Amino acid sequence: MSSPRWQKVEELFHAVLEREPGARAAYLNEVCNGDSDLRRDVESLIAAADPKSEFLARPAMEVEARAMSREPTGTLSGRQFAHYVMGPLLGAGGMAEVYRARDMHLDREVAIKVLPGYSSLDTVGFGRFKREARLLASVTHPNVAAVYGFEQVGNVCALVMELIEGETLSDRIGRKRPSIDEALVIAGQIAAAVEAAHSKEIIHRDLKPSNIRLTTDGTVKVLDFGIAKMLQPMEDSEIRRETDQTTFSTQAATIVGTVAYMSPEQARGQKVGRPTDIWAWGCVLFEMLAGSRPFEGTVWTDMIARIASEDPDWAKLPPTTPTSVRLLLEDCLQKDSARRLRDIGEARRRIDNTQAKSGTSTAAAPATEIALSVRSARTLFLFIQGGFVAMYTAALYYVDRLEPQMSQIVIVTAMMGIAVRLFLISSVALSHSEAGRKFNKLFPLLLLFDGAWAASPLLASPPIRFGVALAGAAALAYLPFSQRTLMQRIYGR
Amino acid sequence: MTDNPNSAPQEVTVLLQAWTQGDESALAKLTPLIYEEMRRLARHYMARERASPTLETGAILNEAFLRLVHWKNARWQNRSHFYGLAAQMMRRVLVDHARSRGYSKRGSGMRPVALDEAVVVSPERSSDMVALDEALVRLASVDERKSNVVELRFFGGLSVEETAEVLNVSPFTVARDWTLAKAWLQRELSGKESVE
Numbered sequence: 001m002s003s004p005r006w007q008k009v010e011e012l013f014h015a016v017l018e019r020e021p022g023a024r025a026a027y028l029n030e031v032c033n034g035d036s037d038l039r040r041d042v043e044s045l046i047a048a049a050d051p052k053s054e055f056l057a058r059p060a061m062e063v064e065a066r067a068m069s070r071e072p073t074g075t076l077s078g079r080q081f082a083h084y085v086m087g088p089l090l091g092a093g094g095m096a097e098v099y100r101a102r103d104m105h106l107d108r109e110v111a112i113k114v115l116p117g118y119s120s121l122d123t124v125g126f127g128r129f130k131r132e133a134r135l136l137a138s139v140t141h142p143n144v145a146a147v148y149g150f151e152q153v154g155n156v157c158a159l160v161m162e163l164i165e166g167e168t169l170s171d172r173i174g175r176k177r178p179s180i181d182e183a184l185v186i187a188g189q190i191a192a193a194v195e196a197a198h199s200k201e202i203i204h205r206d207l208k209p210s211n212i213r214l215t216t217d218g219t220v221k222v223l224d225f226g227i228a229k230m231l232q233p234m235e236d237s238e239i240r241r242e243t244d245q246t247t248f249s250t251q252a253a254t255i256v257g258t259v260a261y262m263s264p265e266q267a268r269g270q271k272v273g274r275p276t277d278i279w280a281w282g283c284v285l286f287e288m289l290a291g292s293r294p295f296e297g298t299v300w301t302d303m304i305a306r307i308a309s310e311d312p313d314w315a316k317l318p319p320t321t322p323t324s325v326r327l328l329l330e331d332c333l334q335k336d337s338a339r340r341l342r343d344i345g346e347a348r349r350r351i352d353n354t355q356a357k358s359g360t361s362t363a364a365a366p367a368t369e370i371a372l373s374v375r376s377a378r379t380l381f382l383f384i385q386g387g388f389v390a391m392y393t394a395a396l397y398y399v400d401r402l403e404p405q406m407s408q409i410v411i412v413t414a415m416m417g418i419a420v421r422l423f424l425i426s427s428v429a430l431s432h433s434e435a436g437r438k439f440n441k442l443f444p445l446l447l448l449f450d451g452a453w454a455a456s457p458l459l460a461s462p463p464i465r466f467g468v469a470l471a472g473a474a475a476l477a478y479l480p481f482s483q484r485t486l487m488q489r490i491y492g493r
Numbered sequence: 494m495t496d497n498p499n500s501a502p503q504e505v506t507v508l509l510q511a512w513t514q515g516d517e518s519a520l521a522k523l524t525p526l527i528y529e530e531m532r533r534l535a536r537h538y539m540a541r542e543r544a545s546p547t548l549e550t551g552a553i554l555n556e557a558f559l560r561l562v563h564w565k566n567a568r569w570q571n572r573s574h575f576y577g578l579a580a581q582m583m584r585r586v587l588v589d590h591a592r593s594r595g596y597s598k599r600g601s602g603m604r605p606v607a608l609d610e611a612v613v614v615s616p617e618r619s620s621d622m623v624a625l626d627e628a629l630v631r632l633a634s635v636d637e638r639k640s641n642v643v644e645l646r647f648f649g650g651l652s653v654e655e656t657a658e659v660l661n662v663s664p665f666t667v668a669r670d671w672t673l674a675k676a677w678l679q680r681e682l683s684g685k686e687s688v689e
Contacts, residue, residue, distance in 0.1 A: 010673055014669055014672075045676045047680075048676040048680040048683065049672060049673075049679070053675070053679065055679050056643070056646070056647050056675050059646075060584070060622070060647050060648045061583065061587060061650060062650075063622070064590060
């Protein structure tokens with residue numbers, strides 16, 4: 001672009017801008033005099049010159065500083081923070097980021113939650129942060145992600161927490177909806193965690209499936225108790241006085257996580273308390289059972305309107321949901337917090353009772369990764385046993401067609417087989433509590449029977465085709481093991 | 494980092510002078526001071542956003558900027574000269590900062606930087622700042638004064654009058670240059686997300 005040409009562009013640019021928008025095109029036509037390149041150049045500049053544009057409206061330092069204040073990322077990875085070596089970023093929310101880290105003193109892996117909002121704290125604010133951290137650290141419960149402590153280096157404050165590996169409940173629900181039994185086991189453990197926190201006057205405030213992790217050994221861990229309060233101190237009037245000088249950005253914190261689990265009182269900005277967590281717990285249980293949240297909406301204002309005024313779609317719950325669980329959900333999802341279930345401990349007890357009635361127990365059933373419900377495992381087990389009884393009976397019926405030596409073996413194994421199977425059928429059908437243990441004792445015997453049974457055709461003369469016999473043996477040898485798997489599913493190990 | 498901006502005004506002016514004479518290590522020493530100011534600003538926004546999202550920030554920036562460099566105490570014969578240098582320095586530091594934000598996500602190796610220098614930031618808008626810097630280089634080849642106006646106004650945070658003083662032209666000219674430069678850059682960057 002030559003200099004005289006640029007001067008011409010500049011001159012025209014200002015001249016055109018001075019004219020009314022309606023008169024600009026005619027003016028340009030006139031002055032460009034057929035020079036379409038010039039015309040296009042000036043036109044595109046005019047189009048880009050929006051006086052209301054925010055472009056470059058704020059100084060660079062402010063743009064950079066605002067970006068810093070708003071959107072954290074894993075810049076601490078690979079650095080040392082106090083006696084922790086920061087590993088990869090595990091997750092970042094609007095106002096906090098979580099890193100995997102190694103504690104060099106205790107030589108263990110931890111999770112560190114950096115709270116950038118706290119870097120601005122004065123001594124009063126930091127004192128409050130310390131008090132909160134101390135309170136959170138006082139909760140020790142197997143279902144609560146432990147808070148080990150807090151660290152401050154320079155103006156970065158961080159909470160040191162137990163590192164929990166395993167998928168989040170939200171991923172789990174997305175992958176495959178839990179069965180009713182599984183959902184109850186998980187909900188029971190969540191309730192136990194919330195109960196432990198409530199006993200220390202700690203309200204979670206942001207209970208939702210993405211804050212709940214399922215570890216590989218089947219333990220449910222609830223994360224981030226009280227973190228929402230640390231990030232959003234304005235809710236509490238006592239806190240408001242204290243931190244008048246240090247309020248926090250709430251762009252991210254006001255709409256904490258998803259609105260979907262927010263209680264009506266939270267949505268209205270009223271005081272939150274235990275009922276808030278009970279509501280959220282109800283939402284989580286509903287979601288596990290139904291596979292979708294009780295209150296859905298495409299925009300959050302919609303969702304809040306539904307939370308405030310509509311009943312959840314109870315028809316979304318599976319038809320086999322026990323009545324006791326339906327009633328419990330109705331109690332938890334009462335709009336009026338005064339009419340809601342009083343105590344999360346009661347929710348846990350009601351869950352326990354439901355499980356006891358359906359013949360399962362919290363302790364026995366592994367919480368995750370179970371494809372088959374206890375009920376269907378039992379049905380299948382009984383079906384297999386019935387099949388064996390039918391097979392033995394048929395063998396006895398046709399026994400006179402066999403050779404004498406062969407028929408004796410068949411009679412003995414079939415009679416004993418029928419006896420063992422009938423015993424198993426009766427104890428499992430009647431939910432005998434010792435059935436699982438007895439089965440384990442009988443297991444070698446079962447192996448022997450089924451093995452002998454499979455081998456018997458080989459003794460027949462003339463022998464039936466050898467291949468068929470081998471295949472049958474393989475199938476029968478497998479059966480005792482599959483029966484054992486089913487028994488373990490029903491009764492635990 | 495042990496430097497406290499309040500205790501180091503003399504150092505800043507000395508470093509700035511050294512940098513203008515080609516000492517790149519002086520810039521490396523200045524950078525943490527600017528980062529510190531930036532963090533202070535960032536914390537300020539974090540704390541204030543809710544209470545008063547429309548709080549006038551131009552004033553804050555000037556205060557921060559001036560506090561950083563303590564120009565009133567500096568032995569600068571020429572205030573304009575100083576503004577010009579400071580704006581250049583700010584451009585270098587801020588663009589580098591934005592660039593490092595963009596890269597920090599990808600890099601996973603250990604970086605020998607003290608933790609409290611670890612600014613908690615995002616790469617979201619960093620590419621815009623870098624793209625803007627590059628566009629500004631192209632603008633300088635077309636019209637150097639307009640590029641200077643943008644440097645002083647945007648990176649230096651100077652008002653139209655202050656910019657006019659530095660460039661020794663009338664405020665009217667600066668305002669016209671500013672309008673055209675913004676349009677030119679906007680067109681140059683069109684298709685990309687704008688820098689706020």
